[in-house]
Amino acid sequence: MSLERANTLLKRAAEQGYGIPAINVFNYESIAWAIEAAEKEDMPIIIQFWPGFSTFIPMAQIVSITRELAEKVKVPVALHMDHSNSYEMAVSGIMSGFPSVMIDGSSRPFEENVKVSADVVRCAHAVGVDVEGELGHVGDGMKEDDLCTDHFTDPDQAEEFVQRTGVDFLAIAVGNGHGDYVRMPQLDFDRIKELRGRLSVPLVMHGGSDIPADQMQHAVRCGMSKFNIATEYERTFHNSMKSYLDHAEPHRYYYDGLQEIKEPCVQFVRSKIRMLNPDNKSK
Numbered sequence: 001m002s003l004e005r006a007n008t009l010l011k012r013a014a015e016q017g018y019g020i021p022a023i024n025v026f027n028y029e030s031i032a033w034a035i036e037a038a039e040k041e042d043m044p045i046i047i048q049f050w051p052g053f054s055t056f057i058p059m060a061q062i063v064s065i066t067r068e069l070a071e072k073v074k075v076p077v078a079l080h081m082d083h084s085n086s087y088e089m090a091v092s093g094i095m096s097g098f099p100s101v102m103i104d105g106s107s108r109p110f111e112e113n114v115k116v117s118a119d120v121v122r123c124a125h126a127v128g129v130d131v132e133g134e135l136g137h138v139g140d141g142m143k144e145d146d147l148c149t150d151h152f153t154d155p156d157q158a159e160e161f162v163q164r165t166g167v168d169f170l171a172i173a174v175g176n177g178h179g180d181y182v183r184m185p186q187l188d189f190d191r192i193k194e195l196r197g198r199l200s201v202p203l204v205m206h207g208g209s210d211i212p213a214d215q216m217q218h219a220v221r222c223g224m225s226k227f228n229i230a231t232e233y234e235r236t237f238h239n240s241m242k243s244y245l246d247h248a249e250p251h252r253y254y255y256d257g258l259q260e261i262k263e264p265c266v267q268f269v270r271s272k273i274r275m276l277n278p279d280n281k282s283k
Helices: 006-016 028-041 051-055 059-070 087-096 110-126 155-165 189-198 213-222 231-247 254-275
Strands: 020-024 045-049 077-084 100-103 130-135 169-172 203-205 224-229
Touching: 006 020, 006 077, 006 130, 006 169, 006 224, 020 077, 020 231, 020 254, 028 045, 028 059, 028 231, 028 254, 045 059, 051 077, 051 087, 059 077, 059 087, 077 087, 087 100, 087 110, 100 110, 110 130, 110 155, 130 155, 155 169, 155 189, 169 189, 189 203, 189 213, 213 224, 213 254, 224 231, 231 254
Parallel strands: 020 045, 020 224, 045 077, 077 100, 100 130, 130 169, 169 203, 203 224
Antiparallel strands: none
């Protein structure tokens, strides 16, 4: 089928009680294998691209690959540009063909975050593109200060932010962080439930890698819908390829390695899809 809008998939997930992994990709194989995993699980998936990787592969090419692969499968596939931190970067994603973009103004003062997010929304909605915003700062999981409650999303501010900006879904800070964690994260489930109850838009968790499965599943049941997965997927590529190279005969071709690491990568995404559907809901 053709690409679906991320907001459509997330609203459906919120209504039916499952989460959707948003898998950060970086080349053809990372896209194709994530979509293959979703097809095998018969559940939706979001393909997600960080614009910082555009030095390796153009954003328009990510759009083209994902669109072509999505047309060959039966499950819903959405495409989203992750973590643009300026109006200009968000617009570049829109112009490259992304049907959904993020504007992350969370490190700015509240009013500046509102302004830049609202500006992106006005531009994006004019051409039918969804927008993810962020309130409360999801920082670096390796920095203890970034995981403290000072950075958590305030429910009162969140209501105002959504109303004033018009974002379609909202990334929140509830004890999650990007990259590797300095300690075991402890999610604030009461805050997730309060935000779910007070906001009309789907909720997004950044830094979903390495959060224990029981916490991820409880977050689904509390109302979280989109779960960003980057570090663990990249780690699976790295570790699988390292294992292959450590044992491969000399002078093997690189594509031999790709064939060897495909199954571990597909199985990893399948495991995340199953984990985020703890009550075996149907798409």
